[in-house]
Amino acid sequence: MPARMRNVRAIAVVMGCASLGLAVSLPAQASSPHSKGIERAVLPSGDGWASADGSTTGGADATPDHVYTVTDRAELIAAFEDAGDAPKIIKIAGTVHGNADEAGTPIDCEAYQQDGYTLEKYLAAYDPEVWGTDEVPSGPLEDARVASAKLQAAAVNVNVPSNTTIIGVGKDPTVIGASLQVKNVSNVIIRNLSFEDTYDCFPLWDPTDGDTGHWNSEYDNLVVYGSDHVWVDHNTFSDGDRPDADQPSYFNEVFQQHDGLFDIVRGADLVTVSWNVLKDHDKTMLIGNSDSAGDDDRGRLRVTLHHNLFKDVNERAPRVRFGQVDSYNNHFVASKGAAYGYSYGVGAESQLVAEHNAFTVPKGFDKATILKKWSESSLSAGDNYVNGRRTDLIAVHNAGVPEEQLTEGAGWTPALRTKVDHPLAVPLLVGLGAGAGKASLR
Template sequence: MPARTRHIRAVAVTLGCASMALALSVPAQAAPQPRHHGAGIERAVLPAGDGWAAAEGSTTGGADAAPEHVYTVTDRAELVAAFEEAGDAPKIVRVAGTIHGNSDADGTPIGCEQYETGGYTLEKYLAAYDPEVWGTGRTPEGPLEDARAASAKLQQAAVNVRVPSNTTLIGVGENPEIIGASLQVRDVSNVIVRNISFEDTYDCFPQWDPTDGSAGAWNSEYDNLVVYGSRHVWVDHNTFSDGDRPDSGQPHYFGQVYQQHDGLFDIVRGADLVTVSWNVLKDHDKTMLIGNSDGAGATDRGKLRVTLHHNLFKDVKERAPRVRFGQVDSYNNHFVATRAGSYGYTYGIGAESRLVAEHNAFTLAGGVDRATVLKKWSEAPLTAENNYVNGRRTDLIAVHNAGVPGEQLTEGAGWTPGLRTTVHHPRAVPVLVGLKAGAGRASGRR
């Protein structure tokens, strides 16, 4: 075993002897790798004109990485170490195999009990805050809520992984995947994420809030991927899902689903110039926010410029996406709803948004009302032209306004997208996206 590789494992063992949470949050030292066969995909940059991430400069990620800043990582410690070692220098980080966010220093998956502290157990929490005992007029407080929050903080140190500027994070080999980690592209620039399956970023310690809605709700943290306050980001040919922990399989406590997932992929808090292309997002409830608060105008106005194209959204309940403030161009996406009972809406029209949704295809099961494809949250105009529902051209705004007369939408976003690749006919979109979208289907050229 090379000395550099031995050092990686030695550091990981040392970390494993410390507190579990601290071990998870302190990176091992990663070994740089030489350039590999197939460097075309690893050093690919966003093509000119491909969405908002091609505006005001270019998005190149780690394409200019020196050989010593090309890494292959196989566990969480090595992933964090690669980011830490290279810093903001151009870097290529190759994900090989499966990386678990909830894992020990050797990469072995661990369970929620490893984070429990202060006497927290779910059973005790349920007993303490049962509405029959605690009531419904105030949020939980006291020793067990404090213990839940402390336990959640330990998990957060393991789950959240910060991605630096000038990074290409790319899956290599068979079935590269990241399970149970939340990638944070936060306050950086020039990042490319490609060819990875992101699964099941779950919260071990959801908080019960009896005042949330009419019946209370369980609220959780973590998205698979968050772009927060960052510019020039390209997210391409990935797959996002809840993996083996779908919301439909979760238990119910206090009459509500025990919600361990938040979003799949959010773009928030002044993020700007983002292109999201050829991804699969499936089997989830709250899928994607572009802007996460009506009160974030100070950071979000004039930003949140995002392009979504050639993505598959399959059996997602809502937020595909829900938009606030941003000029969002959504074209040539395929939206599939096979279960009418679990469909809420596709596009959420939020505060000061300017959504253009054109040339998309919708395949909706019987029982799904076309009028609910659009959901009005705030007064904001949009453009929705040349979209096809079940193979037929459909005026989504007219159908919505007729079917939901109490929530009239205004036509005309007031801007025309100018940064698009080939625009395909909506009837061709289901086949093209079905053949080419998702992890394992990326290529060096686009």
């Protein structure tokens, strides 16, 4: 659909909702024709936690010599190294592959194999009927797996410096198989990109994990670790052409090659996540990755999630520990037949406010499972709608899961919100506006 027609359609939808008495707003990213352009956009004032204590400007003040267009992983890293912590704008054009050679050509898992590792040998060595179930793998094949994984990690993990805007430009800008690491830095904006299939070639088999053992993998598409003032806007996150549902099973467990889609951990703070699509995945988003990380996380992990689409994700949308997390005006979709565990995970000392959201679920769906209690924490969850009906998520949960009673009242009231839309309008607005390619700036 041409851009002009999309804009006309969006305006028509908003006008229609307004006629029903619903408060709605177009995405805050829509700017005037005289704006500096999408690459120099900054987080609007009052738009979530990333607008607190200063604001988030990324590379908006970049000089012309610190504006780069990159088409592969090597160019991306070179741009980061060239600019250092100076304000910089990185435009990603086309597809950047994390698993690639120096020329940017994609490579497969065999290219990383070290010291005689093959999956076939690994499976033979650590088959529970051979190795047993009481100890994690050790010995030459496990050492070879670790060496191979280390080589892949050097290619997959890409560190993002401070004062950076990363923006997708052109047709379908995509990052495949790379993990952007926003680690111990400040002032970063990431917009208008599709992130796909950040896969682990060398998952660890742990027979002691749970009752039956599990495959454990590394890498998220995006990680915010120990960083502050980060704005993640209008991106799409998925497993691409390698969904977990299509993976084989070994030792009666799915060969899990993906970890999370997007995690915010280890003292990260002041983050706004807006107008993104997160879809078709298992472990979606952690805010706080460990109950034992309180020394790093208490008083931090302040995150705002708004106008995001969580579609057919099994769990962690998000799972929260410690932080004051404001989640409003998001749309959660569970399709018939898709794996579903829960949406909001209430974890250690979390202070989650989940309000004004919309849920679209199939007939017979157990609404009590939308919330999941992991630890004794309180939350606020008012004015949420399930299939168009206002639903008290805490009451429904407590009635349906009597052994996991949740207490109402997060203990704080969010103030950093732009206009809050009526939950009945959220599916339309998010459907029209969320995801890569929808940041309609000139």
